[in-house]
Amino acid sequence: MKKVCALIGKYFGVIAVIFLIIGMTLPTSFSWVLGKVGGISVLSVLLGVIMFGMGMTMSVHDFALVLKRPKDVFFGACAQYFVMPFLAYVLSTIFQLDPALTVGVVLVGTCPGGTSSNVITFMSKGDVPLSVTMTSVSTLISPIMTPLLTYLIIGQRISFDPVGMFLSILQIVIVPIALGLIVKSFLPKLADTATDYLPAVSALAISFLIAGIIGASRDAILNSSGIILLVVILHNCLGYALGFFIGHLCGMSWKKMVALSIEVGM
Template sequence: MEILGRISSWAGKYFALIIVVFSIIAFMMPDTFIGFGSYVTILLGVVMFGMGLTLKAADFKLVLTKPIPVLIGLGAQFIIMPTAAFLIAYLLKLPAEIAAGLVLLGSVPGGTASNVMVYLAKGNVPLSITMTSVSTLLAPVMTPLLLLIFAGEWMPIDPVSMFMSIFQVIIIPILLGLLVNKYLPRVTEKGVTLLPLISIVAITIIVMAVVAGNRDNIATAGVLVFVSVMLHNAFGLLLGYYAAKLFKLPVQDQRAVSIETGMQNSGLGVALASVHFTPLVALPSAFASAWQLITGTVLASRWGKKNARSDEGQDIEGQQIDSREDKLSSASRG
């Protein structure tokens, strides 16, 4: 178990590099990995089950005790990201499927990788965890609604069918994880060290399946997709930061909102594209899986070297990380 824990820690540290390397392998040998496409939703369900195992009632405490930062963060998440995706797609005149895929990426909730990045950036970790948890639970309603508003002109959207898909692949596994965590705590304690490794393997396979299934599309439109994803991520990080700054939130909150806004649950984007659209629609989310980890790490490293004091010069409340630091290593989930 100790060896697996070390492997898990190493994989979490180099997750972005792992995705890039195996994506290249999948591009070079697509026939070997294209069959994994049929397991995308199952793999994402496993990742979300792992998220449920790490959730606690305390993760939602801030919604009641300090709702303003949470609401500002959620507003940034569900307003800035889909709007930015729509504008980028429109201005760059992206092909319909890539445009819809970028809007899909902007409409999914925040990814749990953001929790680790906020911790490294000396941001407000409880706020980050709350934003991830709440946005994920809102996803069955918000993601189909946002897609209907912003992507309807490029692709036909069935919000009811998408609601059911998100509920099945996100909400049910999370609820099962919560139940296991509550009634079988010893099982959770033993398995939590392996969660990062399981999540990394699952997300890597998902990305490999998308790359393998889109080899020709990547060869012709890869640069365009990468540029659009890069711009989308940059706008999310930048505008998320200034949205929090506009409302005069403390520095730690600004960092949390910025990272939470810019880092999406790309695995969910890939899964929804695979079920409801075409393989090409999944490309922006697949590219984002690696890119947002790279930018998140760079930004967190830069902020982490600065003095992370709030505007009032006080440490933020609830910044104790205790054993959840290990659980947050499941950054790889998304």
Template sequence: MVSGVNCDCLDYFEGRIILKITTILTRFFAVWVILISVIAYWQPGLFLGIKPLVALLLGVIMFGMGMTLKFEDFKSALLQPVPIVVGVLLQFGVMPALGFGLALLLELPPEIAAGVVLVGACPGGTASNVMVYLARGNVALSIAMTAVSTVLAPLVTPFLVLFYAQQWLPIDAGSLFLSIVKIVLVPVLLGLLFKRFFPQLASQGEKWSPSISVLAIVAIIAFVVAANVDNILTMSVLILVAVILHNLLGLLSGYFISLLLRQGSEECRAIALEVGMQNSGLGAVLAQAHFSPAAAIPSAIFSVWHNISGSIFASIWSRNTTQGKQNE
């Protein structure tokens, strides 16, 4: 009996410790990214050795994402298809087009222009699910959109990059397709199957998944910064402007277009955050593998900025929801 109580106590304290670590890492994600970026900028040699591990790190993130999904998430897409179809069409319709337009408007260098289009053509990221929850949006819709856009990415992302970016760089759509299958689709499916057949182990893994994902993204960004010290020095302000406009226009387009299409308030918030927040880790890995280190810079900056803007929008929408309920 005593040993059982001790075991329960250990599980309780272990859970509290994991929760504390996860909270610190995820809540201050932007801070860690900025901090590691500064270190990587001044001491690039410390992080260049990460290069062979970049694709593996993203695969680990996607495996963790797969463990958080359920086959029921895909069923909801069939049961309530309209908001998901609206959201996914906006995801893959608005963001690449915005990236293309901004690249022309700001006269970005070819590699940077292709990088902006690439991050716009990526599927939604898992951070958006958290932001939708904080914004009092439709979390189920957000998760379903992330799942559907991720599964569609191997086909849709290469096509969009080829369509918009071929004027700047040679695009091998077939090679992009294979890369996305290997580093996104396969790990996500393995995570789904692992959760299905080993639920207890998956439950334990889910506790650590957010922390591991944050550390993996931070490591990827550290390498991108370290490999682009000279480019960042000469083009940082221009790229930052492009990324901020890309993200904000995506958020606003997602919200107001879905509003025009008569989606509910919670659905509009979910769609806006899904459209505006990209899987920038995937963008960085694909840019590094298929274009150049410089093409990965927009994705690295996007990783920081979309968490900042997402938090701001989530806070505003959450506050408006609370005030609305108080006024009723």
């Protein structure tokens, strides 16, 4: 079983592509991912399981080290809220998107990365504690930064639910990771055994999410303009590259640069 789990973790990229194809060709096959069981969101449970697994691979000491270098978190927040929003506006201008699409692209750029950046950082072997801390900080300041930047860049006022976003991060990220840290601290042998299987569990959970989300969005993807897809792809790819470059300029380690790159690009 360990060998199978190791293979799943190693070839996660290939598995993710396979599930993406399944989502496009059989859009209803993973529709349960976006449903509810007993009133509980399956998607939230899957993300919570992934975060719980992350918690068991970390320690409180890791977060203490992050807090000793608040500069890294500061640079992450600055990159998140200045690189992506203005990059979104520049790309929308270059490709002459209509006002409605420009608003959408800029709004995506001004929103924090959320749990997805933590998951991808974990799978990419980046600095997960730094990623989680940056996500938490960017989420806490999002009630101010997201509406403000959206208004400054394109002059559009938006409604925003900061309380709902904070509660979502608390339930899906903070609580599961805290539980994982507790298990790691009080049941270290169980945590060490679980780490042999966690990459596979996370890889499968993410693959299910990919298939479910792609399946639900298939018609929109197929009906969308190629220019829009190009803008979205360029927005993310340039965000990753600029995030990595900023991390390099700030003298960060490789793992920290990976975390910053993903946090910015997401």
